[in-house]
Amino acid sequence: MKIIAADVIVTSPDRNFVTLKLTTDDGLTGLGDATLNGRELSVVAYLREHVVPLLIGIDAHRIEDTWQFLYRSAYWRRGPVTMAAIAAVDVALWDIKAKAAGMPLYQLLGGASRTGLLAYGHASGKSNEELFDSVREHQEQGYRAIRVQTGVPGLKSIYGIASNATFEANTGVRYDHEPAQRGARPAEEDWDTRSYLRHVPTVFEAVRNEFGPELPLLHDGHHRMTPIQAAKLGKSLEPYDLFWLEDVTPAENPEALRLVRQHTTTPLAIGEIFNTVWDYQQIIREQLIDYVRSAVTHTGGITHLKKILDYASQYQIKSGMHGPTDISPVGMAAAMHLGLAIHNFGIQEYMRHGDKTNAVFQQSFTWTDGMLHPGDTPGIGVELDVDEAGRYPYETAYLPYNRLADGTVHDW
Numbered sequence: 001m002k003i004i005a006a007d008v009i010v011t012s013p014d015r016n017f018v019t020l021k022l023t024t025d026d027g028l029t030g031l032g033d034a035t036l037n038g039r040e041l042s043v044v045a046y047l048r049e050h051v052v053p054l055l056i057g058i059d060a061h062r063i064e065d066t067w068q069f070l071y072r073s074a075y076w077r078r079g080p081v082t083m084a085a086i087a088a089v090d091v092a093l094w095d096i097k098a099k100a101a102g103m104p105l106y107q108l109l110g111g112a113s114r115t116g117l118l119a120y121g122h123a124s125g126k127s128n129e130e131l132f133d134s135v136r137e138h139q140e141q142g143y144r145a146i147r148v149q150t151g152v153p154g155l156k157s158i159y160g161i162a163s164n165a166t167f168e169a170n171t172g173v174r175y176d177h178e179p180a181q182r183g184a185r186p187a188e189e190d191w192d193t194r195s196y197l198r199h200v201p202t203v204f205e206a207v208r209n210e211f212g213p214e215l216p217l218l219h220d221g222h223h224r225m226t227p228i229q230a231a232k233l234g235k236s237l238e239p240y241d242l243f244w245l246e247d248v249t250p251a252e253n254p255e256a257l258r259l260v261r262q263h264t265t266t267p268l269a270i271g272e273i274f275n276t277v278w279d280y281q282q283i284i285r286e287q288l289i290d291y292v293r294s295a296v297t298h299t300g301g302i303t304h305l306k307k308i309l310d311y312a313s314q315y316q317i318k319s320g321m322h323g324p325t326d327i328s329p330v331g332m333a334a335a336m337h338l339g340l341a342i343h344n345f346g347i348q349e350y351m352r353h354g355d356k357t358n359a360v361f362q363q364s365f366t367w368t369d370g371m372l373h374p375g376d377t378p379g380i381g382v383e384l385d386v387d388e389a390g391r392y393p394y395e396t397a398y399l400p401y402n403r404l405a406d407g408t409v410h411d412w
């Protein structure tokens with residue numbers, strides 16, 4: 001089963017997506033997601049210039065060997081561009097293998113370990129009233145677990161709040177929160193950690209008072225705090241029994257989590273910007289986190305993320321795979337198959353894609369009573385309509401960045 005074609009497809013229905021499509025000499029095709037939000041074309045070039053020529057003629061069945069070949073033969077290992085490119089090849093090969101077997105991919109990964117995947121959505125509001133409405137909307141859509149992001153008094157625009165009027169005006173689509181905006185430069189947002197730390201516990205108190213103790217609540221700190229600030233936040237949120245507190249400190253320094261961990265029993269999640277098992281080695285071994293946030297798309301695909309999650313399972317650490325809208329339907333399907341099969345599944349982030357995106361990517365997954373299931377179509381269960389994709393050419397878009405009141409650039 002030799003690979004005879006490898007096409008990199010760039011499309012921007014509601015936002016930019018990069019997809020790798022592999023074709024074998026017996027007519028099977030497989031898809032892999034290579035979308036790297038705000039840096040999409042770097043992965044396109046990596047694939048087209050340096051990976052596609054190496055794939056033609058290789059045996060599509062040799063997934064592990066191809067992974068090791070692409071990782072080790074580059075010499076320059078790791079990094080988001082490399083690992084997104086390898087992930088796309090890996091998922092496309094798994095898609096092909098599962099189609100060849102006539103089975104949904106999760107069967108090849110060991111079969112289903114559960115009936116469906118608990119998923120959480122993103123509720124947000126500048127005020128508590130807006131936030132409560134957003135939580136209720138999510139509950140009406142079936143969500144049984146909800147991430148809560150709030151405005152902070154004195155700050156104009158901050159991460160996680162669904163007030164992206166520019167995006168909505170440009171696309172006609174209101175995502176729960178789509179931070180990447182089309183345009184030649186990243187948008188500037190403002191930030192003040194002390195105001196945030198004062199305000200957030202009052203919001204969680206209000207949400208618990210309104211919605212009761214049962215609803216699993218999550219929150220994302222988005223890499224902005226120092227270790228001691230993060231420790232303070234974790235401690236101040238303990239009365240509100242969070243499912244997890246995410247990305248409290250910049251992810252480059254895993255040791256920071258030691259200090260956070262010493263001070264709080266609030267569960268911690270991190271890893272959406274990690275891309276290999278080496279990024280997790282210390283924080284899993286020292287049990288500094290409770291959930292692995294990596295996406296299949298950004299962590300070398302199913303082959304590599306499964307190794308990370310198997311390692312995590314030895315320490316009772318669970319999956320919490322990244323699932324914002326920049327993970328394409330192909331990447332989401334891969335996550336669902338992996339999540340269904342592994343024992344240490346925790347929760348899946350799930351922001352629904354827009355109608356245009358769903359017209360480009362035909363999908364077999366189901367969303368029932370707050371639970372995802374990848375479906376039983378052979379492969380990963382996603383096909384790409386090339387003509388439909390061709391209607392939406394790439395448009396430059398960037399994630400925002402932060403400045404403090406005195407003009408200092410801050411972590412976003």
Ligand SMILES: [Mg+2]
Nearest residue numbers: 220246247272
């Ligand atoms: Mg995050």
